[in-house]
Amino acid sequence: MTETDINTTIEEVATIELEVFRYRPEKASAPSFDTFTVPLHDEWVLLDALNHIKDEIDGSLSYRWSCRMGVCGSCGMMANGEAVLTCAAFLKDYAPGPIRIEPLANFPVARDLIVGMDDFMEKLNRVKPWVINENGKSVEEGEYLQTPEELDDYVQYTMCINCMLCYSACPIYGMEPSFIGPAALALAQRYNLDLRDHGNEERMDILSSDEGIWQCTFVGECSEVCPKHVDPAGAIQRYKVEATNNWWKSKLMPWSN
Amino acid sequence: MPVHDVVIVGGGGAGLRAAIAVAEKNPSLSIALVSKVYPMRSHTVAAEGGAAAVIKDFDSFENHIYDTISGGDWLVDQDAIELFVKEAPNEMIQMEHWGCPWSREPDGTVAVRPFGGMKKERTWFASDKTGFHMLHTLFQTSLKYSSIVPYDEWFATKLLVEDGRCQGVAALDLRTGRLEVIAGRSVVICTGGAGKVFPFTTNGAIKTGDGMSLAYRARVPLKDMEFVQYHPTGLPGTGILITEAARGEGGILVNSEGYRYLQDYDLGTPLDVTDPNHPVKKSMELGPRDRLSQAFIHEQKKGRTIKGKFGDVLHLDVRHLGEKRIDSKIPFVRELAKKYAGIDPVYEPIPIRPVLHYFMGGIDTDITGATTLPGLYAAGEVACVSINGANRLGSNSLTELLVFGARAGLAAADFALNQPPVDLAPLRKQVVDEDARITRAYLTKSGGTERISTIRTEMRDTMEEGAGIYRTDEGLKATCDKLAELRERFANISLDDRSFTYNTELISVLELDAMLDVAEVVAHSALARKESRGSHQRTDFPKRDDESYLRHSMAYRGEGSPRIDYKDVVITRWPPGERVYGQEQSK
Ligand SMILES: Cc1cc2nc3c(=O)[nH]c(=O)nc-3n(C[C@H](O)[C@H](O)[C@H](O)COP(=O)(O)OP(=O)(O)OC[C@H]3O[C@@H](n4cnc5c(N)ncnc54)[C@H](O)[C@@H]3O)c2cc1C
Numbered sequence: 001m002t003e004t005d006i007n008t009t010i011e012e013v014a015t016i017e018l019e020v021f022r023y024r025p026e027k028a029s030a031p032s033f034d035t036f037t038v039p040l041h042d043e044w045v046l047l048d049a050l051n052h053i054k055d056e057i058d059g060s061l062s063y064r065w066s067c068r069m070g071v072c073g074s075c076g077m078m079a080n081g082e083a084v085l086t087c088a089a090f091l092k093d094y095a096p097g098p099i100r101i102e103p104l105a106n107f108p109v110a111r112d113l114i115v116g117m118d119d120f121m122e123k124l125n126r127v128k129p130w131v132i133n134e135n136g137k138s139v140e141e142g143e144y145l146q147t148p149e150e151l152d153d154y155v156q157y158t159m160c161i162n163c164m165l166c167y168s169a170c171p172i173y174g175m176e177p178s179f180i181g182p183a184a185l186a187l188a189q190r191y192n193l194d195l196r197d198h199g200n201e202e203r204m205d206i207l208s209s210d211e212g213i214w215q216c217t218f219v220g221e222c223s224e225v226c227p228k229h230v231d232p233a234g235a236i237q238r239y240k241v242e243a244t245n246n247w248w249k250s251k252l253m254p255w256s257n
Numbered sequence: 258m259p260v261h262d263v264v265i266v267g268g269g270g271a272g273l274r275a276a277i278a279v280a281e282k283n284p285s286l287s288i289a290l291v292s293k294v295y296p297m298r299s300h301t302v303a304a305e306g307g308a309a310a311v312i313k314d315f316d317s318f319e320n321h322i323y324d325t326i327s328g329g330d331w332l333v334d335q336d337a338i339e340l341f342v343k344e345a346p347n348e349m350i351q352m353e354h355w356g357c358p359w360s361r362e363p364d365g366t367v368a369v370r371p372f373g374g375m376k377k378e379r380t381w382f383a384s385d386k387t388g389f390h391m392l393h394t395l396f397q398t399s400l401k402y403s404s405i406v407p408y409d410e411w412f413a414t415k416l417l418v419e420d421g422r423c424q425g426v427a428a429l430d431l432r433t434g435r436l437e438v439i440a441g442r443s444v445v446i447c448t449g450g451a452g453k454v455f456p457f458t459t460n461g462a463i464k465t466g467d468g469m470s471l472a473y474r475a476r477v478p479l480k481d482m483e484f485v486q487y488h489p490t491g492l493p494g495t496g497i498l499i500t501e502a503a504r505g506e507g508g509i510l511v512n513s514e515g516y517r518y519l520q521d522y523d524l525g526t527p528l529d530v531t532d533p534n535h536p537v538k539k540s541m542e543l544g545p546r547d548r549l550s551q552a553f554i555h556e557q558k559k560g561r562t563i564k565g566k567f568g569d570v571l572h573l574d575v576r577h578l579g580e581k582r583i584d585s586k587i588p589f590v591r592e593l594a595k596k597y598a599g600i601d602p603v604y605e606p607i608p609i610r611p612v613l614h615y616f617m618g619g620i621d622t623d624i625t626g627a628t629t630l631p632g633l634y635a636a637g638e639v640a641c642v643s644i645n646g647a648n649r650l651g652s653n654s655l656t657e658l659l660v661f662g663a664r665a666g667l668a669a670a671d672f673a674l675n676q677p678p679v680d681l682a683p684l685r686k687q688v689v690d691e692d693a694r695i696t697r698a699y700l701t702k703s704g705g706t707e708r709i710s711t712i713r714t715e716m717r718d719t720m721e722e723g724a725g726i727y728r729t730d731e732g733l734k735a736t737c738d739k740l741a742e743l744r745e746r747f748a749n750i751s752l753d754d755r756s757f758t759y760n761t762e763l764i765s766v767l768e769l770d771a772m773l774d775v776a777e778v779v780a781h782s783a784l785a786r787k788e789s790r791g792s793h794q795r796t797d798f799p800k801r802d803d804e805s806y807l808r809h810s811m812a813y814r815g816e817g818s819p820r821i822d823y824k825d826v827v828i829t830r831w832p833p834g835e836r837v838y839g840q841e842q843s844k
Pocket residue numbers: 266267268269270271272291292293294295296299300301302303304305306307308309387388411412413414447448449450459460461463464467468498614615636637638639651652653654655656658
């Protein structure tokens with residue numbers, strides 16, 4: 001069966017309305033909403049509906065997407081006020097509609113459903129998300145041994161797809177944009193807890209700074225919204241406990257370092 | 258200043274590895290990393306199963322080389338595969354040192370699993386999100402080097418060739434809509450494959466063959482483009498991939514009668530799933546992808562497929578593995594099947610069908626990644642070195658990104674160091690012309706009645722119909738004609754969006770333009786190859802014909818349709834033989 005066949009053989013039983021946020025900086029100074037009616041197929045995700053609009057109704061609608069399987073992290077948006085991956089949220093779960101689609105909250109809007117990512121990218125960079133190990137092995141010396149348990153200790157924090165849903169959900173980031181934020185802090189923990197890495201100290205400055213972990217009041221929204229169960233709130237909490245212990249240790253037992 | 262030493266187009270696994278190689282080799286070299294999406298969005302992210310490299314004592318280089326050559330039906334260049342196999346383990350260890358969270362054995366060494374067409378287990382994996390972990394590891398590691406200058410969300414539209422050398426690209430900044438020069442003393446193309454030329458594919462939206470078209474238009478030949486790999490187990494409708502690891506762990510394929518049909522197609526005799534020797538390597542479910550995808554068509558003809566909403570399907574059954582093993586070894590399979598097929602594989606078989614997966618062909622390069630155009634290099638899925646021959650062995654590609662990404666980066670760095678500084682003026686002039694072309698064709702044009710989606714859908718349909726799993730002279734000719742018609746109609750296309758900021762419709766039309774080039778080359782190369790080899794199966798020429806076609810096809814841009822020429826395969830120690838699967842347990 002060909003793609004055309006499929007589009008025509010499926011009976012268009014029902015439809016649903018999407019109210020889509022539009023912002024075209026060259027045309028309008030303020031955003032507005034456009035309403036589109038799309039077929040309500042059981043197997044369609046929100047992204048399919050947006051693609052339908054772009055392909056068949058209004059080619060000027062702009063948004064990001066690629067993998068359509070919840071792993072590239074491109075397609076995060078607000079659906080009825082909640083941050084979701086639009087390729088992993090089914091249209092039918094919003095029936096009878098309408099569904100309000102908006103760009104991810106807490107980020108500047110560049111155009112329609114596309115938000116600016118500069119701040120997020122800069123924050124990822126700031127936590128030094130790479131293995132720091134001055135006296136590391138050479139390739140010829142082979143792999144580092146790491147038991148499944150040692151892997152388990154940090155692997156959850158490697159699962160982040162950088163979808164930024166957690167920043168959208170985080171009330172602290174919403175009020176204080178300098179906050180490094182959930183995903184970047186979890187990423188720092190990912191390296192800190194990996195035994196191949198010796199960068200804890202180097203990352204400490206930024207993590208313990210005014211913009212780091214202490215801003216987090218453990219609201220926990222980030223872990224709720226995270227599609228990959230990274231649990232950034234847990235990562236931050238764990239780091240706080242460690243940082244506090246280390247601080248006390250250095251005060252009470254300066255010889256222990 | 259938009260002037261660099263090395264310009265890398267593509268921020269997937271290959272592009273990132275190339276960039277790091279240049280940065281490590283010589284920190285004084287300035288590197289532009291140009292990517293139409295933020296690097297961590299690149300489609301390498303979707304790879305699940307794993308990456309092959311010999312690391313265990315029970316395996317050998319010889320095994321890996323031979324598995325790949327026979328898997329590729331002898332169209333593999335043997336000098337290339339030999340060095341690839343030998344350099345692979347070090348590249349993988351390098352990834353380990355950079356922090357890739359490889360799955361481990363209880364003793365802490367890296368774990369390996371079997372993959373289709375392999376005699377021994379040699380696939381390294383990071384759960385079933387291997388590509389995701391490799392991409393993020395590479396991306397995060399690349400952030401360490403200040404000499405790598407990101408051009409995120411810049412779309413390359415043209416190679417800038419001056420004085421017979423490639424000296425940069427014209428690229429559109431999505432944010433501003435401006436077309437600019439990004440100049441360098443050498444250029445590496447790492448733009449990935451072109452699965453989106455077909456209707457059902459595991460490939461993401463961004464895999465539109467841009468780089469292949471960029472090179473082709475600069476008169477660089479595209480090699481072996483008729484060889485496209487169907488993956489036997491995609492989800493119907495979406496084409497989402499159910500990784501081969503599901504079969505590596507013991508999953509079986511059955512038809513509407515619950516019968517393990519692969520035994521009817523020279524792929525061995527099935528062992529019971531409770532047999533400790535199941536699954537047998539290079540046999541049954543672990544046969545090569547081309548043969549498994551072909552078996553689907555035969556079952557369909559015999560009426561033994563199952564009718565589904567999106568056409569015929571067969572079943573991939575992993576229930577006997579049990580919930581625990583499924584959750585520890587192939588958790589993503591469960592997640593995807595639940596979400597996108599609406600079934601839980603712990604309790605129900607997964608509906609599957611063959612879907613377009615991988616381009617074996619690509620820009621012709623030598624073993625350093627150099628193309629026929631001085632200063633232009635290519636690596637990754639966009640390139641054809643060739644280590645994949647007529648059918649790629651699963652899990653060689655992720656490793657290929659590393660080995661040949663690094664090689665191309667180093668060769669491009671060497672080349673750059675031996676060139677005079679770039680003279681910007683003529684490059685600027687080229688970009689002015691390119692800008693005028695794009696503006697005229699898409700942004701200021703009036704009239705025009707064709708929609709992007711119509712032409713795109715018709716292109717995909719004709720590719721599936723004529724240039725799919727089984728091909729004939731008649732079908733291919735019809736596809737070639739249809740593509741010529743679509744090319745004409747493309748000139749009559751009209752966009753809704755004429756603005757500058759994030760004009761994603763403009764990007765879509767540029768991508769469609771590239772896809773039409775790629776589709777045309779695939780169809781014409783397939784028409785010219787009158788034999789069956791690996792993934793290229795002609796019902797009118799069912800036999801392999803070494804006499805005439807133990808050669809790489811080379812497609813050159815001509816006037817009108819592409820001109821197809823041939824080039825010898827490099828054969829060193831492994832003379833052409835038969836591909837034999839499923840024999841091991843009978844020995
Ligand atoms: C679902 C799936 C599963 C797979 N599983 C495996 C596996 O288990 N093992 C294995 O070995 N292989 C696997 N493969 C194959 C392998 O993942 C790919 O071949 C490989 O990742 C391609 O990497 P790449 O770096 O060449 O390209 P990509 O990762 O696709 O990156 C291409 C880059 O080029 C950029 N780009 C493209 N066009 C332009 C342009 N015009 N201007 C600027 N930038 C541009 C993109 O932005 C992107 O950064 C799988 C493939 C798929 C689709």
